[in-house]
Amino acid sequence: MKPVRSMVLVSSDPESIQKGAQEVFQRLQQEVQAFGLEEEIAAAMVGDVGRHDAIPLLIVYPEAVIYGPVKPDDVRFLVEEHLLKGRIAAGLQAPARELSGRIAWLSARKGTLPAEQRIVLERAGLIDPEDIEDYIAHNGYEAVGRALSEMTPAEVIEEITRSGLRGRGGAGFPTGTKWRFVAKTQSDTKYIICNADESEPGTFKDRLILEGDPHSIIEAMTLAGYAVGAHEGYIYVRGEYGLAQERLGKAIQQARQMGFLGEDIFGSGFAFDIHIHSGAGAYICGEETALIESIEGKRGEPRSRPPFPTTYGLWGKPTVVNNVETLANVPPIIRNGAAWYRRFGTSSSPGTKVYTVLGSVNVTGLIEVPMGITLREVIAIYGKGMKRGTSFKLAQTGGSSGSIIPASLQDTPMDFDSFARAGVSLGSGALLICNDDTCVVDLATVLLNFFRGESCGKCTPCRIGTERTHQILTNLSEGIGKLSDLDDLLVLADGLNQLSNCGLGQTAAAPIRDILKHFRAEVEAHVRLKVCPTGVCSMSGRQAKAA
Amino acid sequence: MRSKAAAKPYRRHIYQGDPLAAPPPPELMVILDRHRGEPDALITALEEIQAHYGYLPENSLRYTARELGFPLSRVFGVATFYNLFQFTAPGRYIIRVCKGTACHVNHSAEILSHLKERLGIDENETTADGLFTLQTVACVGACSLAPVLVVNDVTYGNMTPAKAWEALAELRGESTDGPSKEEVR
Known part of the structure; x- marks a missing residue:
């Protein structure tokens, strides 16, 4: 990368784009040219930068000044004031999200960025994600360089184990332990899979990491490969994440050119390469064995376990499956050490x-x-x-x-x-x-409707259980439920939880048990009084009966 | 001995010719050739076929099975498993109403029922004029704009039933030359 005086980043998550980020970026390029600054100013669209309150955002480095919401017509003024004359246009700055004094241990970074502790999102929104040299300039590929030249695979695993890193996909399984299982399994071929099939409604953290810092995942997978003795990795990306796939593709290309992927990485003799696999819209494929089936080109139905993927995974070989966020934690740990990582979070869940x-x-x-x-x-x-x-x-x-x-x-x-x-x-x-406007029965009905649709149908408890519980909850919300329905719900919830083959069915029961445990009175009101206390549920079945 | 065994009566069978007698159309052949001999390529191949045709024509599935050497049941099984794949030609505008949790608590169900009523179609159906296909989606990851709907690749946030219908009416007005970005927003 050529040295530039300033780096200008424009947020480009779907919301920013809806609010005109594309126009802002085009205007930015035009204005920079108009002022003859194209040699000194680099501009990039960076995906999601982690704040959505004043978008589209325009961030100028090295000063780390955040402008937002920026309208296309503001761009000329900003370029002239800030980039040409070097004056910060205070009137257009995004409102600062400052730290409240109550939690002193959250360190603010650079004043205007959100006051959070950023390890995983360290570089997202800070670097040009399509430029490997920008990543290298921010400590990129340092961890893999150190591991390959100074550490044995066992030491890498030891470091991860001591850091206490736990899987961020939901279950919280210790990452170091998972790696050790795979490392000690004898096999000529092993695989690393990055689970980027982020389909949980309301979750888009992985997209931010993939769009804002794709090289960190490549580096982490290489480290994992070195630690367990795998030479091939797959990134299973949700089909809807077009930008993430595009950026990962570019990042892999660049890493290959620079010799961070391929044969003989860093002259150590270690070989590793990564393929991208696009998902096709199935929530269940976030489950690790379903994901493996899907990569093999089959229906994404979970396998029975044991054997676990650590011994019998992709193509029957030992396989590490890690979530994007888990992997993004790996390079900082190797770079800074396990003791550093343990300074954050709690003793049993560091980071x-x-x-x-x-x-x-x-x-x-x-x-x-x-x-x-x-x-x-x-x-x-x-x-x-x-x-x-x-x-x-x-x-x-x-x-x-x-x-x-x-x-x-x-x-x-x-x-x-x-x-x-x-x-x-x-x-x-x-x-x-x-x-207060939210009705728990309605919320649970929606959640079960989701599971009902996404259940793969392979095992009976899940296929029938989600259907039955959804039906009962619908009855409750229509005002035609009976008190015995609540007992039935608990029985079905237990069945779902204990008998289902995979995590989908096991967790599908959680909302039911939670609402009956914490909001029983509200649920009973739907039955005893035939009234929805929040006025959300239609209670239409009751009216239909009366009429 | 065998020849003397009572011959079972032949079931009446009208042979209609091999539906795959002709080789695959060249554009399909290009896609299939790319994935020959890759055991994990089925989903990718289907994705590419859908990207080409807009949906999966039945015969393209048959050709896929024959050319890539999979049982037809496996190809159909995979194609019907994933939400991405569709088997009828979609309308010009694919409307996807988000029914994720965040959108639901912001009343996305009202938007869906309103659109169903005004368009006169149910979920996964296409209007008679071939303009709109109505679908739902579990989450598009734009939850701070909830409720949202996505038309082709453009996200509409903070929707109400009335605003959603307005947006579609606007699309209908310019449907002769397709949506351009500025006008859609």
Whole structure:
């Protein structure tokens, strides 16, 4: 990359594009040319930058000044003032998302960027994702260089194990342990798979990583390959993520040209290469064995386990399947050491977690915060409070596969173990914040309708269980439910949870159990009083009966 | 002995000719040739076929099975499993109403029922004039704009039933020359 005086980045997530990011970018290129600055100024569209409150955003480095929302007509003025004359146009700056004094351990970075702890999203929105040299300039490929020249595979695994990194896909399985299983399995061929089939409703953290920092995933997969002795990797990207696929493709090309992929990486004799595999729209393919089936070109139906993928995975070979966010944690750990990583988060769940904050809060968007932060803090600090003075009723974590968290649990630290003790799950990182207007029966009906549609149908408990529970919940919302239905729901929920073959059926029951545990009175009102306390449910069945 | 065994009566069978007697059309052949001998290429091949035709014509599935050496049942099984694939020609505009959780709590169901009513079609159907296909989608990852609908590749955020219909009416008005980006927004 040529040295440039300034780097200008334009956010280009779908929302920014809807609000005119494309025009802003075109105008930017025109104006830069008009002022004869094209030698000094580099411009790029960077995907999602993690804040959605003042988009489209235009970020100028090295000053890290954020402008937003930027209209195409503002661009000329900005280029003239900031890039030509060097004066910051204060009037167009995005409102700062500053740190509240309450949590001192969250370090602010560069003043104007969101005050979060960014490890995974360290570079997203900071670098040009289509330029490998920009990545290298920001410590890129340093971890893999160090590992290949100074560390043995066993030492890499040891470092990851000591860091306490746990899978971010939802289950929280220790990553180091998974790698060790694969490393010690004897086989001539092994595979690394990056699970980027992010289909949980409300979750788009992986897209941000893939669009904003694709090289970090390539580097992490190479490290994983070195650690377990694999020479081939697959990235299974959701079919809808066109931009992410395009950027990954470019990144892989560049990495091959620079010798970070292919034969003899860094002269160490280690060979590794990566293929991209596009998903075709099936939620179940986020399940690791279904994903493997799908890569093999079959229907994405989960396999029976054991044998686990660590011994019998892709094409029957030992396979590591890691989530995008998990992998994005790997290079920083190798670069800075396990002790450094353990400084963040809690002792049993070190590190950070990326959340998408959605729903009835004033500021929605993507945040990366240390493990162990509470829901109350997320709402107050990052969500800037509930909308229009409504009050917090519940949060739904993790897209569909998470839990429904009542207000009484909003001071529980959000990490794997504290949540498990409280009987809820962290899920995949979506936080849908709901206020009083939300009816729990309606919410559960929607979730079960989703599972009903996405169940692959291979195993009976899931296929029938999701259908039956959805039917009963629909009856409740139409005002024709019976009290015995609530007992039936619990029985079905237990069956789903204990008998289903894979995670989809097992977690499908969670919303039912959660609403009956925490909001039983509200559910019973639908039966005893034939009234929906929030006025959301239609209760149409009852009227039809009366008429 | 065998020849003397009572011959079973032949079932009446009208032979209509081999539907695959002709070689695949050249454009399909190009796609299939690219994936010959790759055991994991079935989904990718189907994706490319759909990208070419806009949907999966039945005969293209038969050709895929024959040329790539898969049982036809496997090809149909895979094609029907994934939501991406469709088997009828879509309309010019594919409307996808998001029914993700975030959109639902912002009343996306009302938008869907309104569009169904106004267009006179159900989910996964196409209007008689071939303009609009109505679909739903679990999440498009634009949740802070909820509720959203996506028409082809353009996302419409913060929708209401009325605004959604307005957007479609606008598309209908310019459908003669297809959507251009500025006008859609």
